[in-house]
Amino acid sequence: MIQPLRRGDKIAILSTARKVSLQELEAAIQTFESWGLYVVLGQTIGASYNQFAGDDALRLQDFQQMLDDPGIKAIVCARGGYGTTRIIDQVDFSGFKKNPKWLVGFSDVTTLHSHIHNLGVETIHATMPVLFSKEGTAEAIESMRQLLFGEEPQYNAPAHAFNRTGTAQGQLVGGNLSMLHTLTGTRSDIDTRGKILFLEDLDEYLYHIDRMMVHLDRSGKLSQLAGLIVGHMSDMHDNAIPFGKDAYEIIAEHTGKYNYPVCYNFPVGHEAHNLAVVCGREAKLAVSENGSSLVYC
Numbered sequence: 001m002i003q004p005l006r007r008g009d010k011i012a013i014l015s016t017a018r019k020v021s022l023q024e025l026e027a028a029i030q031t032f033e034s035w036g037l038y039v040v041l042g043q044t045i046g047a048s049y050n051q052f053a054g055d056d057a058l059r060l061q062d063f064q065q066m067l068d069d070p071g072i073k074a075i076v077c078a079r080g081g082y083g084t085t086r087i088i089d090q091v092d093f094s095g096f097k098k099n100p101k102w103l104v105g106f107s108d109v110t111t112l113h114s115h116i117h118n119l120g121v122e123t124i125h126a127t128m129p130v131l132f133s134k135e136g137t138a139e140a141i142e143s144m145r146q147l148l149f150g151e152e153p154q155y156n157a158p159a160h161a162f163n164r165t166g167t168a169q170g171q172l173v174g175g176n177l178s179m180l181h182t183l184t185g186t187r188s189d190i191d192t193r194g195k196i197l198f199l200e201d202l203d204e205y206l207y208h209i210d211r212m213m214v215h216l217d218r219s220g221k222l223s224q225l226a227g228l229i230v231g232h233m234s235d236m237h238d239n240a241i242p243f244g245k246d247a248y249e250i251i252a253e254h255t256g257k258y259n260y261p262v263c264y265n266f267p268v269g270h271e272a273h274n275l276a277v278v279c280g281r282e283a284k285l286a287v288s289e290n291g292s293s294l295v296y297c
Contacts, residue, residue, distance in 0.1 A: 235270075
């Protein structure tokens with residue numbers, strides 16, 4: 001069990017993926033300090049190797065050092081992008097399993113959520129420091145604070161035409177659809193049976209969404225879910241010859257043969273209203289004609 005943060009605790013900001021400048025993190029640092037936290041910046045902040053926050057060796061070293069430091073009570077990934085899968089198999093989690101700490105982020109950080117879920121440790125899927133200065137993120141940032149400090153918010157989503165009503169209980173798992181697709185068959189792959197899966201994505205062609213949903217279904221990821229939560233599917237693209245369905249319609253098609261409850265338009269993903277959720281925690285999803293709710297058990 002990870003202990004909630006307290007005022008005076010140290011947290012680390014680093015990047016396991018794309019490069020980020022210190023200037024881009026100033027709003028987040030100020031926010032964390034206003035919560036009474038002491039911010040330690042990793043060596044990857046300001047580092048650059050092509051698109052990455054330093055080469056693989058630096059990103060691995062930085063993450064490993066913060067993971068093993070008992071004085072660091074949480075690791076907040078500065079941003080996503082791409083790069084975490086390049087280093088995940090070299091990370092030594094033996095010390096972390098004995099003394100776990102919060103790991104926070106989303107998008108490419110889905111790699112860490114999934115890998116760490118297989119260790120039996122909870123993580124927080126939440127907005128990231130590079131986004132703290134963006135308009136409309138206040139509620140997302142506050143939801144992160146609540147979870148870090150041991151509070152458990154209840155989330156609600158409005159009714160959606162594609163929703164399938166019912167209730168479900170199980171561990172909450174998931175994240176970025178593209179990353180979950182990429183992790184299939186690897187050491188970071190997750191078992192979704194009996195669990196509530198949540199999905200979100202950004203900047204994909206609609207036929208990519210269809211291809212990934214077909215793959216998730218063929219690999220058994222959809223058939224035995226307790227429930228499904230569909231978050232933001234942002235900035236989708238189409239071909240000159242239209243695919244013919246939007247992202248929600250594609251997901252509805254591939255999950256329509258199953259009977260578990262499904263919630264669409266849940267506030268999680270690549271939008272400002274990206275509420276923090278705990279991966280690996282037992283939760284209850286209730287979908288009715290009036291909307292959906294998610295609470296922890």
